[in-house]
Amino acid sequence: MTFSEIIENIKLAYDSMRSNKVRSFLASLGVVIGISTVILMGWILSGLQSAMDDTFKIIGVDVIYIDKYDWAGGKKWKETRNRKDITLEQADDFMSLIQTAETAFPTIRDWAGTIKYENNNYKGISILGTTHHHGLTPAGETSQGRYFTPFEEDSKANVVVIGSKVASSIFPNNDALGKDIKIQGHKFMIVGVIKKQGTMMLDFIDNQVFLPLGSFIKVFGKNGRSVSIGVKAGGEEKLDVIREESRGIMRTIRNLHPSEEDDFSINETKAFESQTAQIKLYVWGVGIGMTVLSFIVGIIGIMNIMFVSVTERTKEIGIRKAIGAKSRSILFQVISEATALCIVGALISLFICSAIAYSVATILPKFVPQAEFLKPYLPMELLIIASLVSLFVGVLAGLLPALRAARLDPVEALRFE
Amino acid sequence: MENKIIIDIKNISKIYQMGEEKVFALRDVSLNICKNEYVAIMGPSGSGKSTLMNILGCLDTPTAGHYMFNENDVSAMDDNDLAEIRNKEIGFVFQTFNLLPRATATKNVELPLVYSGMPSADRLERALKTLENVGLADRAEHKPNELSGGQRQRVAIARALVTTPSIILADEPTGNLDSKTGEEIMKLFNDLWKKGNTIILVTHEEDIALHAGRIIRLRDGLIESDYINHKQVKYD
Numbered sequence A: 001m002t003f004s005e006i007i008e009n010i011k012l013a014y015d016s017m018r019s020n021k022v023r024s025f026l027a028s029l030g031v032v033i034g035i036s037t038v039i040l041m042g043w044i045l046s047g048l049q050s051a052m053d054d055t056f057k058i059i060g061v062d063v064i065y066i067d068k069y070d071w072a073g074g075k076k077w078k079e080t081r082n083r084k085d086i087t088l089e090q091a092d093d094f095m096s097l098i099q100t101a102e103t104a105f106p107t108i109r110d111w112a113g114t115i116k117y118e119n120n121n122y123k124g125i126s127i128l129g130t131t132h133h134h135g136l137t138p139a140g141e142t143s144q145g146r147y148f149t150p151f152e153e154d155s156k157a158n159v160v161v162i163g164s165k166v167a168s169s170i171f172p173n174n175d176a177l178g179k180d181i182k183i184q185g186h187k188f189m190i191v192g193v194i195k196k197q198g199t200m201m202l203d204f205i206d207n208q209v210f211l212p213l214g215s216f217i218k219v220f221g222k223n224g225r226s227v228s229i230g231v232k233a234g235g236e237e238k239l240d241v242i243r244e245e246s247r248g249i250m251r252t253i254r255n256l257h258p259s260e261e262d263d264f265s266i267n268e269t270k271a272f273e274s275q276t277a278q279i280k281l282y283v284w285g286v287g288i289g290m291t292v293l294s295f296i297v298g299i300i301g302i303m304n305i306m307f308v309s310v311t312e313r314t315k316e317i318g319i320r321k322a323i324g325a326k327s328r329s330i331l332f333q334v335i336s337e338a339t340a341l342c343i344v345g346a347l348i349s350l351f352i353c354s355a356i357a358y359s360v361a362t363i364l365p366k367f368v369p370q371a372e373f374l375k376p377y378l379p380m381e382l383l384i385i386a387s388l389v390s391l392f393v394g395v396l397a398g399l400l401p402a403l404r405a406a407r408l409d410p411v412e413a414l415r416f417e
Numbered sequence B: 001m002e003n004k005i006i007i008d009i010k011n012i013s014k015i016y017q018m019g020e021e022k023v024f025a026l027r028d029v030s031l032n033i034c035k036n037e038y039v040a041i042m043g044p045s046g047s048g049k050s051t052l053m054n055i056l057g058c059l060d061t062p063t064a065g066h067y068m069f070n071e072n073d074v075s076a077m078d079d080n081d082l083a084e085i086r087n088k089e090i091g092f093v094f095q096t097f098n099l100l101p102r103a104t105a106t107k108n109v110e111l112p113l114v115y116s117g118m119p120s121a122d123r124l125e126r127a128l129k130t131l132e133n134v135g136l137a138d139r140a141e142h143k144p145n146e147l148s149g150g151q152r153q154r155v156a157i158a159r160a161l162v163t164t165p166s167i168i169l170a171d172e173p174t175g176n177l178d179s180k181t182g183e184e185i186m187k188l189f190n191d192l193w194k195k196g197n198t199i200i201l202v203t204h205e206e207d208i209a210l211h212a213g214r215i216i217r218l219r220d221g222l223i224e225s226d227y228i229n230h231k232q233v234k235y236d
C-alpha cells in the first residue's frame, strides 16, 4: 500500500462521515461516552492523587508518630485503650535518647476544644501543646506571622499558632495576627497562622491550634492525656532506621520484657495512604466498569454501522476491486473509516471533558470546598491514553466489517444493486 | 508486433454448482486474441458471454483450463496478483457504467491510478488528459448524476483508458443507451482501436457487433463460430 493510497483512504473516510453526519454521530456516541468516562475518571483521580501527595509531603512522609493509639486501626481498639498513657516524662526521656532523628517533638492534644473570640464560641477545634521543634517541620510552616519561640516555650507564654481553617472561620477578613482568643477561659495571642495543608477528608489538619507545651499543661493539666511523639527522619530512606531505633528506646523507657509486645504504636502517613488507596480503588472499580460497558456499546455501535455501510457499498467495493483495488486496500479503507469515527468521538470527548473540567473546577469549590483538589485542565497523559484507546477501538470495531468487505467476490459485488 | 498474442486461453471451463445440479457456463473454450484486434463476443442471453469476459478480465477464475495473459500464467496467480493485472493491464467498461456516484468525473477516472500508487498531482494531470481524449474536458468536475448516459459511459471509458491497459473489455457498453448515443460510443471505440488499442466487446446486438473486426458467437458455453467480419463499420 502506497502513501498516496493511505491519504486517499483518509479522505474517503472523511467524505463518508460528512455524507452521513447523523449516522456517524450516533455511531460514535458510545465511544464518546466511553472515552469521556475514562478521561473524567482519570481527571478526578489525578487531582485526588496530587492533592494527597501535597498533603503527605507537608505532614511528612518521613515522619513517624509514636502514640498510644494505632491510626490505621490495625490493633484492636480495646487493646490499645488499655495501654498505659505515654507520659510527658517518658516523652522527655525519648527526646534525650533519640540519636539519628532530624528533629522530634512531643504533642499533647485536646481533641474537641472550644475557642472563644469576642462573644462567639468555635467548637470542634483540636488544641495541641508541642515544642518549637514542630515549627521546624513542614507541618509547622506559617503563612502569616511565625511559630512560637523556645523562649516563649520556656516561659509558658500565652501565645498560639492557628491552623488555616481556624483562621478563616474565626477571622474571615484575614486579620488574625495579634488578636486575642480565649481557650478554656485563658487569653492567648495569635502569633502565627499555619499554611493551608489539608485536602478533602484530610482537612482536619488545618483545624488545629498549637500552644507551647507548658502553656497547654497550665490550661488543661497533664493527667489523663497520652503524649504523641513526632519523629522526623530527614528522608524517607531513613525511616526504617528511625523506626527501629524509636521502638528500642520506647521499649526501654516502658520497661518491656523481651517477651512482651509493644504497648505503643508507631504510626506513619502511610496509614492515610492506605485509606485513600481504598477510595481510589473504588473510583477505579466503578470507572472501569462503566468504561468497559460503554466501550462494548461503542464498539458494537460502530461495528454495526460499518456492517451497514459495507453492505450498502457492496457495489462500490466491486467497482474498486474491478479496477485493481487489492483486498488489503479495501480492508484498510473500512478500518480507516471506523477509526475515523472513533477519533471524531475522541475529539468530541476531549472537548466536552475539557469544558467540564474547566467549569467544574472553577465553580464547584465555591460551593463545596472539598472539591478544591480538582484541576481546571486535563492531564496530558490522559489525552494520550484517550487517543490510543480510540485508535484501538476503531481498529477493533472496523476489523470484522473490513474483513467481510475485503473478502467480497468482485463479480458478485458488481452484480449487487 | 501486429500478431503478438495477448490472450491465450486453452480448454477453459466454468462450472457453477447449483445444489445438486451443475451449470456449465463455459465448456472447454479455447481462443487467442492478438494485439490491436477488435473482437465482438455475441450470443443469446445466458450463453456465457459475461462469464467469459470476467475470466478474460481476471475478475473471475475458471474452474478448469489455462489462461496465459501477455505470456503470464494467470491460472497460477493469487488474488493480489490478479488485482494488479486488472489495475495495470485491463480496462473495464460496463453496461451500467459503474461509476462511484459521489465522486466527480475526474475522481472516478483517477481511481485506478490511486490503486497503482501514482502521486496525486500526476494522477490529476493524467485523468484530465484522458477525459479530454474522450471529449469531456468541460465536465471534469461533474458528478455522475449531473451527466447524461452517454457522458457517463465516456467517463467510464476514460477510467478504463487512464492506465493505458493492454486490453479494453466492454460488456454491453451501449445496452443502457439510446441508439444515437450508442452509435457515438461505438465511434469512440473505433477511434481507440485505430489508435492501437485492443478491444473486446460483448453484445447481443448484431449492428453493434458489426463494429468489430472479428466476431465470436457463443451458445450454451461453447464457441459456435469465430470469423473475420468483412462488413466492419470503420467510419473512414
Ligand SMILES: Nc1ncnc2c1ncn2[C@@H]1O[C@H](COP(=O)(O)OP(=O)(O)O)[C@@H](O)[C@H]1O
Binding pocket: B016, B018, B023, B024, B025, B043, B044, B045, B046, B047, B048, B049, B050, B051, B052
Ligand atoms: N454466479 C452464478 N451462479 C450460478 N450460475 C451462474 C452464475 N453466473 C452465471 N451463471 C450461469 O451461467 C450461464 C452464463 O451466464 P452469463 O455468462 O452471465 O451469460 P450472458 O452474459 O451470456 O447472458 C447462465 O446459465 C447463468 O445462469
Ligand SMILES: [Mg+2]
Binding pocket: B049, B050
Ligand atoms: Mg451478460
